[in-house]
Amino acid sequence: MNTNKVIQVKELTKVFGDFTAVNAITFDVEKGEIFGFLGANGAGKTTAMKMLIGISNPTSGKATVAGFDVFTNAEDIKKNIGYMSQKFALYDDLTVKENITFFGGIYGLSRKRIKEKAAILIKELGLENVANKLVGSLPLGWKQKLSFSVSLIHDPKIVFLDEPTGGVDPITRRQFWELIYKASHQGITVFVTTHYMDEAEYCDRVSIMVNGKIEALDTPKKLKEQFKVDTMNDVFLKLARG
Amino acid sequence: MKRFIGFIKKEFYHIFRDRRSLFILFGMPIAQILLFGFAITNEINNVDIAILDHSKDATTKEIINKMASSKYFSIHQFIEKESDIEAVFKKGKVKAVLNFEKGFSENLIKENYANIQVITDATDPNTANTISNYVNAILQNYLKEQNKSSVQVYQIVPQTHMVYNPELKSVYMFVPGVMTIILMLVSAMMTSISITREKELGTMEILLVSPLKPIQVIVGKVFPYIFLSIINAIVIIVLSIFIFKMPVQGSLFLLGMESVLFIITALALGILISTISATQQTAMMISLMGLMLPVILLSGFIFPITSMPLPLQIISNIIPAKWFIIIIKGIMLKGVGLQYVWKETLILLGMAVFFIGLSVKKYKIRLE
Numbered sequence: 001m002n003t004n005k006v007i008q009v010k011e012l013t014k015v016f017g018d019f020t021a022v023n024a025i026t027f028d029v030e031k032g033e034i035f036g037f038l039g040a041n042g043a044g045k046t047t048a049m050k051m052l053i054g055i056s057n058p059t060s061g062k063a064t065v066a067g068f069d070v071f072t073n074a075e076d077i078k079k080n081i082g083y084m085s086q087k088f089a090l091y092d093d094l095t096v097k098e099n100i101t102f103f104g105g106i107y108g109l110s111r112k113r114i115k116e117k118a119a120i121l122i123k124e125l126g127l128e129n130v131a132n133k134l135v136g137s138l139p140l141g142w143k144q145k146l147s148f149s150v151s152l153i154h155d156p157k158i159v160f161l162d163e164p165t166g167g168v169d170p171i172t173r174r175q176f177w178e179l180i181y182k183a184s185h186q187g188i189t190v191f192v193t194t195h196y197m198d199e200a201e202y203c204d205r206v207s208i209m210v211n212g213k214i215e216a217l218d219t220p221k222k223l224k225e226q227f228k229v230d231t232m233n234d235v236f237l238k239l240a241r242g
Numbered sequence: 243m244k245r246f247i248g249f250i251k252k253e254f255y256h257i258f259r260d261r262r263s264l265f266i267l268f269g270m271p272i273a274q275i276l277l278f279g280f281a282i283t284n285e286i287n288n289v290d291i292a293i294l295d296h297s298k299d300a301t302t303k304e305i306i307n308k309m310a311s312s313k314y315f316s317i318h319q320f321i322e323k324e325s326d327i328e329a330v331f332k333k334g335k336v337k338a339v340l341n342f343e344k345g346f347s348e349n350l351i352k353e354n355y356a357n358i359q360v361i362t363d364a365t366d367p368n369t370a371n372t373i374s375n376y377v378n379a380i381l382q383n384y385l386k387e388q389n390k391s392s393v394q395v396y397q398i399v400p401q402t403h404m405v406y407n408p409e410l411k412s413v414y415m416f417v418p419g420v421m422t423i424i425l426m427l428v429s430a431m432m433t434s435i436s437i438t439r440e441k442e443l444g445t446m447e448i449l450l451v452s453p454l455k456p457i458q459v460i461v462g463k464v465f466p467y468i469f470l471s472i473i474n475a476i477v478i479i480v481l482s483i484f485i486f487k488m489p490v491q492g493s494l495f496l497l498g499m500e501s502v503l504f505i506i507t508a509l510a511l512g513i514l515i516s517t518i519s520a521t522q523q524t525a526m527m528i529s530l531m532g533l534m535l536p537v538i539l540l541s542g543f544i545f546p547i548t549s550m551p552l553p554l555q556i557i558s559n560i561i562p563a564k565w566f567i568i569i570i571k572g573i574m575l576k577g578v579g580l581q582y583v584w585k586e587t588l589i590l591l592g593m594a595v596f597f598i599g600l601s602v603k604k605y606k607i608r609l610e
Binding site: 053054055075078079081083084085086087088089090091092093094098101102103105106107108134 | 244245248249251252255256259260443444445447448449450451452453454455
């Protein structure tokens, strides 16, 4: 097995009754890569992602994440990945510090390590003044950055982001992507779903899912050349409209 | 284990920072027990009555004095004619009128027979019934005293004994019921709401992606409520012992254990509800309609099960609260031990196991 490939997926399929949500998708993701996982709503992105993070059992196919099989070692996968969902998912009625402590705790970090991590994280995000304030009182953009940092608290090999920038302004989105780049530079693989096509341009490689299948997979530059268009948005429209 | 403690700490933050949950957890039990204990009662005390005495002789005076000196009645006014009866009732203060016939004493001595008319305001039928029973009791008592000297032949004297609650205090009946309602409410409703809340906020997904096992998540969510329910049970028992002088004849330990068993059954129901409802509102509605109503109506807490129509009697068997009320009434009032309530305990245990099994199964399906 190629150790540089942290996610390997082959013919992965998920069937709900008569409906094939994910239809035999195949792709690899390399270490440190920012992998954009694109598709319209209902194309099967979230279902595919849920299989990779171990909360949904695939119907057939093969997949390994961080070297562990999704069928047999889902529990080991969970220790090695971070996850941030499209819903903002920290506790509003806990303070910034308490949230960090809680999530550090459920990933089994020692108390000392949590303290160190919390200090670094709060400093990096510039949250010193609000560290003891309830998360519910923070603006959405701050919450999302905090949520991302918390998903990295246990130094995972891969972080899965499910539409992380939904509903925030362009400036905050830009800042958010800076955090993603930083994580990527530290060697963390980033697997991100989005439907903002400008964000697709920031990815190292993107795959585009249409009706449960991956219809295109390459670097943004090559995809634009292949479809003879100027933006990822046009690539997407061409694919989605068939 | 450390993860688990962190989780529980977080649950307590949720509970203590939410005024609504705090109120339901601590305000409600105390308010309910005091309400049921003091306000809602079947007993009568100092009921205002009016007297229409056509005789005004020694006997009627004696009877009136007896009425007035009992703590149940106080004489509000004396009226002079029949037509006043309606008027005093309409004013609303007087709940009963005693109408002594003319020549009461004479009739009693000469003919061994005299009439009192007892008119009660039956806009509240229960109170009216109770009043007329109390009046009767006082009259019987008076007669008995008078007849002590004279010899009576052929007399049947029923010697009624009300055991286990000789003073017929309604609080003895309400405490077990209220305790059951509150434990059900706190355990089932609060847990189902707190679990669905995580689903609604999307944090449940994060927890499931973490290395925590689903079972750890669930146990972590319900543990604080087990703890708080036990505290509630203790508060209720202490209140009822010290404020209402409710006896606990049986073993406190057994009472505690049975309460824990009931709490666990209710928690399992709460988990089950949370697996079938997507939002907090749904969870609350299902808990209220599906659990609270049957507990209040079909558990035998307020309405006796034996006087229900047969289908309802059969349905009442599947309500855990029914069995719990039988058990705690037995322990608190009759002082029975496990040898008398083992059957009910076993049924409750069976229900707990069944609901836990079902909710674990449901929970797993949901994860697919």
